[in-house]
Amino acid sequence: MSGPGTVEVQRVKREPVRDGTxxxxxxxxxxxxxxxxxxxxxxxxxxxxxxxxxxxxxxxxxxxxxxxxxxxxxxxxxxxxxxxxxxxxxxxxxxxxxxxxxxxxxxxxxxxxxxLPPDLDPILGVYVAHAGPICANGLLHAAADLYGPGVRDLGDGIRGRRVAVVGAGLVGLLTALFASRHGAQEVVVLDETSRRRAVAEALGLAALNPAGGDPAVALKTRWRAGPGADVVFQCRGRAAALHLALRLPRPQGTVIDLAFYQGGADAVRLGRSSTTTGWRCGARRSAGCRAGCRRRGTGTGCRRRRSRCCASAARRSGGIWSPRWCRSTRRRACSPTLPRGAARRCRRSWRVE
Structure with missing residues (x-):
């Protein structure tokens, strides 16, 4: 990439394999x-x-x-x-x-x-090295909020709890799937885009349109004991999404922010949320250890464990993880391997932007 808006394909010299590489x-x-x-x-x-x-x-x-x-x-x-x-x-x-x-x-x-395990479709490996561990790290932050350095499992922070996920892009969907498969009582994904909600529903997740009424009222009415979500994962890089996420947790609930705000977050109105709910907020570290990790500063082992969790989850889940937006160096595009029916509903939906 030679400059903003300019993407080029370059040929580089092929280096010989050296000893140890x-x-x-x-x-x-x-x-x-x-x-x-x-x-x-x-x-x-x-x-x-x-x-x-x-x-x-x-x-x-x-x-x-x-x-x-x-x-x-x-x-x-x-x-x-x-x-x-x-x-x-x-x-x-x-x-x-x-x-x-x-x-x-x-x-x-x-x-x-x-x-990668031999029985895992290689296309699912795109999640394993970095993208999936980012989402797994979000769950570990929620676990550390409850147990500090005593975290033992990826699901410690969401097991048996009510989880809201704001944003149904790649990070949001993977985070929601992790939460669902690690024992969350209920997971609701919020996104204004109908195609994204369709993908979430095809993956077996409940989806809510935040433009169809006040989603905070809807969730706190749905989850009366609190009221509100025990854990909220904010996965969309828009200030309005963060503002929404801060309105969803129950008193003393947890908000984990996994988003990347390219244009800042000037529209967040902290005075309307923090003074009335009293939530706790955590933010992701894309490559580092989770908060409370006893091996803090030596994150290689943590990243390796998160990658193994991603590979294991993808293998158990099968084709529902298969992304349409992956490009192959061998063929122009990858066809989805979603279950019958889900593939029809998700036909141009996996390209989440």
Missing amino acids: FRVNTLYSGVSAGTELSYVKGTNPYLSASWDAALGLFRPGEPSTVYPVTRLGYMEVGRVAESATPAVREGAVVAMAYGHRTGYLADPLTDRFVP
Whole structure:
């Protein structure tokens, strides 16, 4: 990407496999309509501020990222074509986050890779390396809010509880599926777009149109004991969505914010929510450990466990996870493998933007 609005395909020199490395040929590469679009628009904060990794803060100064951006994307699945390391065998299918390219030379000491189970459809691996663990991290934040460092399971924070998910994009749907499959009493997904709600319903989730009346009134009437949601996951990068999320929890409920606000969040009216409900709010860390992790600062193990959870959930769920928006390096587009009926309802719906 040479500049805002300019995306190009470049040919690069193929490096030879060195001792201790391995080469993968890309099978699938998923597109993030949030993070990647921010680079296309030029709104990503790394393009306008300096990231202080030690303090975890954006600070004034030289931008941490400048054009051209040559590594874009984080949802790749590849087959190991050559291996000069015992860490991975030739022919293995792995999930990685090396960006959109036809192949990649990887070092197992610096590049994280997740071998996929042989009985998992490889296209589902696009969720495993990074996108799915982000959503799993949201559930772990909810668990840490209840148990602190005593968290033992992905479902500890939502099991037997009422969960609202604002936004039915990729992050929202995966988060809702995780919550549903890890024991939530009820999960309701809120989104104004009818096609997104149709996908949520096809996946077995309850869906609510926030434009069809006051959704806070609807949910708090539905969930009288509280009243409101025990846990709210905010998964849409709009200020209005955050404002809505802050109105949904019960008193002392939890709001976990997984969204990316490219244009800021000036429309959030904290005075109307925080003073009347008394919620607790947490925000995601895309790559780091959850809050309360006893291995804080050494997040590789946590990310590996979250990736394994994603692979396991995708394998159990089968074709309902299959995304239409994935592009294959071997064919133009992937057909959905949704159950009969669900595929018809979701026919152009998986391209969530």
